[in-house]
Amino acid sequence: MxxxxxxxxxxxxxxxxxxxxxxxxxxxxxxxxxxxxxxxxxxxxxxxxxxxxxxxxxxxxxxxxxxxxxxxxxxxxxxxxxxxxxxxxxxxxxQYHTHFDEEITVTAAPWAIKPLDTPQTLSIISAEQLSVAATSLGEGLAHVPGVDQIGTGDSLGTPVIRGVSENRIKVMHDGIGQNHQQFSFRHSPNIETAFAHKIEIVKGPHSVLHGPDAMGGVINVISALMPTAFDSDPTLEGSVVLGHETNADRNTAQASLQGAVEGFGWRVGALNRQSGDMETPEKILENTDFEQSNYELNLGYSGEWGTLKAKATHWEDKTGFYRPVDFRLNLDNDFYSVEGLHFMKAHQLSWMAGRQENRRAAYPAALNGKPAVDLELNTTTGRLKWRLPARKGGNYQLNATFVLEYTDAENTPHAKKKLLPAYTSDNLSFVSFQELAWGSGQAGKHVISLGMRFDTQNLEVPAAASNILSHDFQESYAAFTGSLGYVRKINQKASLALNLSRGWRPPNTFELFANGIHGGVSAVQIGNRDLEEESNTSYEVSLRTMTDHFSGSVTVYHTDYDQYIALFDSGEMQAGLPVFRYRQEDAIMRGIELEMDWFPFEILRVGGNYTAIQSENLETKNSLPQTPANKGSLQLEWMWRSLGKLHDVHAGMTSELVGGAAISGSDEPFGTSTDAYQLLNLSVGGSLSMGAAKSQTLQINFMIENALDETYKDFLYPYKAWADNAGRNFILKLNYRF
Known part of the structure; x- marks a missing residue:
């Protein structure tokens, strides 16, 4: 409709x-x-x-x-x-409700909606749920069902959703797409999770709302609401966070301050991490030290006409790799945005303009401090969204939103090496999204959503920018994508969701034109100019429930990929390095995700989840490269509202069980199979009220990761051929709020 x-x-x-x-x-x-x-x-x-x-x-x-x-x-x-x-x-x-606090999502639909009401599977991770020690987006989300990470050392973690990553996962900051040159599995998002209020993960194709890079899923890092003081005196508050970890002797310092005067609000934050070399149970991984320095500035104004917000962030990371030997990497990312929301009668008109400046410089040991690759990528995004007034009649309601978005990207290499040529690309899209709800009350409520999107993308590569082109390259791509979802609210506590969605993306410039040594992965990588556009169709069924003492979900999905693009080991050698080439074949992915939280007693939470995934290249009959191992976890957490002078006290233990995984033959670059393993993590923490009015709080958290110092190798661990994953890590974090 x-x-x-x-x-x-x-x-x-x-x-x-x-x-x-x-x-x-x-x-x-x-x-x-x-x-x-x-x-x-x-x-x-x-x-x-x-x-x-x-x-x-x-x-x-x-x-x-x-x-x-x-x-x-x-x-x-x-x-x-x-x-x-x-x-x-x-x-x-x-209503009295002890344990679960249902959030809303702003990522799964073009308006705020309850997770029980959205047809796609969604996870919402609060700031408190993020790992105490998370230094990357991938690490912070690796415990979520259906999500894994490719962790290169401690400071870089690439998220993997349902077996795919890189250009198939859309990473956003407050709803604005981020481009961090994600053409390789070691290119993790350049975004700070410590400043986040929450992170929303939409699993499965969501191209209809978020564009070509969202064919595998969406991760939206959401900042806290800007403070206002319309209904109170001017406000001023802040926090100071200090942390130390014994593994790699890592130290973290963070400070934030925010305030408001009537409709004007502001927030500033700064963070610095310094870390030595990562340690396994058996040895130190040399050259894996890093230093991160990240900053943010937020301004906002709210009035009777709507809201206006502006943001500026800076993220930088100077780190090294264990392999290749003595390889160093400098990453810089600046992001600026301004957005507005205007209420005009029953209509809502919102707009956004963003600018991202990303710099990636790689320094192999052989060049003595000179970069082999130095890429500058500047991305500009503009969006106009129009939400129309709801149409109501009898026992139904119809909502609709239209979106127009334009993105422009320009890549400039600054080093002599032409692994990736200079290019410009632009994408124009139009989105129409509708939702029809009918039925009386919560019991018996039906929701149907229909989304349609049209994308057109242009790519230009000048011949002078590449060592393999004899004339300028120009190509245009276009596609329709869409989604159809149905939610049946069984009652106020449960819902059944069905979803059909289609994703799409054109081949990226690296997949088309890569030609040379990729120092970060110690291989020669060769692009393929004959690559066609990749698409997928996903079918998903999910049953969800949330009662006073139990929350859980069961999700089953199947995804068909047409012309799936992947690297394979050609068997060739060049300059003493293996040669990897791009090719594409049809493929499938299917899986199941289980999740539950149960409070058998007021002070005890029992949590658990399980994820199983299966992939197949329909041409070779092998699994797809970098398909994660099946995994599960069991959590026990004791919670007391007060214990002596402490409040919000918790103590917990988590057992992670990860299955073994086998390589997919020649489709698996850097192929090393891994065995099953089990890890134990422990945590304890609480808060202490301070000050004359008890308005200040000191939050104390202590955690032991890999408490038994197990020796193990994760299947997606890039160093698995040479070293184990990290050993035992004692973590102390202090958060003083005033």
């Missing part, structure tokens, strides 16, 4: 006067007021708390649709859509 945009609506978008929203939050059973409940209006970045009488109020609001989210300790969270102004004050009744 299509939602057609009438031409006359363009002339009806006139700003309206400000409005207010006030109400009360009460306990559903007793009717008593609930104080210190947090109420957030997602679209306009406004938050307030209830007072001692359970009352709250927002002033200077734009009229129109708002997503209201309410969180309170010991109660189930509330997510609902309201129309401002209301005819009368809002009364919200909260």
């Amino acid at each position: 299509m939602y057609l945009l009438p031409l006359w609506s363009v002339f009806a978008l006139l700003p309206l006067s400000d409005a207010s929203l006030n109400g009360a939050v009460v306990d559903a059973a007793s009717g008593k007021p609930v104080q210190q409940a947090s109420i957030t209006l997602i679209e306009i970045n406004r938050t307030t708390e209830t007072d001692a009488k359970g009352l709250f109020q927002f002033n200077n609001l734009p009229r129109g649709r708002h997503t209201l989210c309410l969180h309170a300790s010991l109660y189930a969270s509330i997510h609902t859509v309201i129309e401002v102004p209301l005819k009368q004050p809002l009364t919200i009744q909260l």
